[in-house]
Amino acid sequence: xxxxxxxxxxxxxxxxxxxxxxxxxxxxxxxxxxxxxxxxxxxxxxxxxxxxxxxxxxxxxxxxxxxxxxxxxxxxxxxxxxxxxxxxxxxxxxxxxxxxxxxxxxxxxxxxxxxxxxxxxxxxxxxxxxxxxxxxxxxxxxxxxxxxxxxxxxxxxxxxxxxxxxxxxxxxxxxxxxxxxxxxxxxxxxxxxxxxxxxxxxxxxxxxxxxxxxxxxxxxxxxxxxxxxxxxxxxxxxxxxxxxxxxxxxxxxxxxxxxx
Numbered sequence: 001x002x003x004x005x006x007x008x009x010x011x012x013x014x015x016x017x018x019x020x021x022x023x024x025x026x027x028x029x030x031x032x033x034x035x036x037x038x039x040x041x042x043x044x045x046x047x048x049x050x051x052x053x054x055x056x057x058x059x060x061x062x063x064x065x066x067x068x069x070x071x072x073x074x075x076x077x078x079x080x081x082x083x084x085x086x087x088x089x090x091x092x093x094x095x096x097x098x099x100x101x102x103x104x105x106x107x108x109x110x111x112x113x114x115x116x117x118x119x120x121x122x123x124x125x126x127x128x129x130x131x132x133x134x135x136x137x138x139x140x141x142x143x144x145x146x147x148x149x150x151x152x153x154x155x156x157x158x159x160x161x162x163x164x165x166x167x168x169x170x171x172x173x174x175x176x177x178x179x180x181x182x183x184x185x186x187x188x189x190x191x192x193x194x195x196x197x198x199x200x201x202x203x204x205x206x207x208x209x210x211x212x213x214x215x216x217x218x219x220x221x222x223x224x225x226x227x228x229x230x231x232x233x234x235x236x237x238x239x240x241x242x243x244x245x246x247x248x249x250x251x252x253x254x255x256x257x258x259x260x
Contacts, residue, residue: 002033006184007177008059009165010158011114016066019089019119021103027110037193051112057167061114064154068121086119120157122150176207211254219247 005011015023037054063086074080074088090111092104111117125147131138140148165172172180187193222243227236 001029002037003181003184003188005033005058006037007165007181009163010062010161011059012062012064012158014064014066018068018070019063019065019086024089024106025103027106033113035193051109055113055115058113059165060116060161061118062158063117063119065119065121067124069123072121082119082121083117085121086117118157120150120154122154123147207254211251214254215247215251218250219243222246 015026033054037057065082072080072082072085074084080088090107092107093100123144123146125135125143126132126138127144165177167180187195223239226239226242231239
């Protein structure tokens with residue numbers, strides 16, 4: 001789960017039937033991620049990360065409630081959206097007991113970590129219980145029309161709002177995402193807590209070395225193609241400036257700044 005949060009730009013969470021107290025308490029798995037992620041290199045190992053800081057690197061959260069059979073209305077009977085249903089479920093409970101405080105602590109931490117959150121509900125896809133085990137093999141036309149409509153809504157919501165993963169304000173491409181995954185998994189395998197700052201600094205340095213080598217090759221290639229000895233000092237300076245300018249362009253295109 002920690003790896004999914006660190007690498008994804010949208011986390012899709014599944015639960016069944018309704019968002020009740022039991023499903024909310026299961027979110028402890030999610031909110032306890034604060035114990036398994038560090039942002040700063042200088043942070044003590046036994047010190048938990050500030051949730052407000054973690055929220056900057058956490059993905060958006062989409063809660064899917066399957067086999068949902070409740071009516072989406074508030075206490076006065078007014079129709080509400082699935083997102084409003086989620087926000088109502090996340091309202092803190094009244095009471096001063098330790099049990100109530102634990103429930104509210106989970107709600108507060110969840111809302112702090114996932115500032116962008118949404119919810120979609122799904123009816124039962126098919127009435128026959130026996131066919132649920134082979135749902136992927138059933139033709140779409142045999143599924144509930146409401147379920148198919150809700151599924152299409154999910155596809156549009158995910159594809160339409162999907163964004164690339166960003167770290168320190170920079171959009172991550174495929175190779176860098178793989179490098180980040182490698183750094184995080186290496187930390188897990190060593191029994192350590194993944195440190196975003198350390199992983200990012202390593203990747204920035206690695207990418208800068210690659211960019212420098214590409215720039216050097218470009219610089220040498222341009223000079224070899226353009227300079228024909230003997231030549232004048234003016235021509236040499238002109239070719240040198242052109243090669244340097246193109247090499248800098250190549251370097252800046254690939255190099256990543258390690259600054260936040």
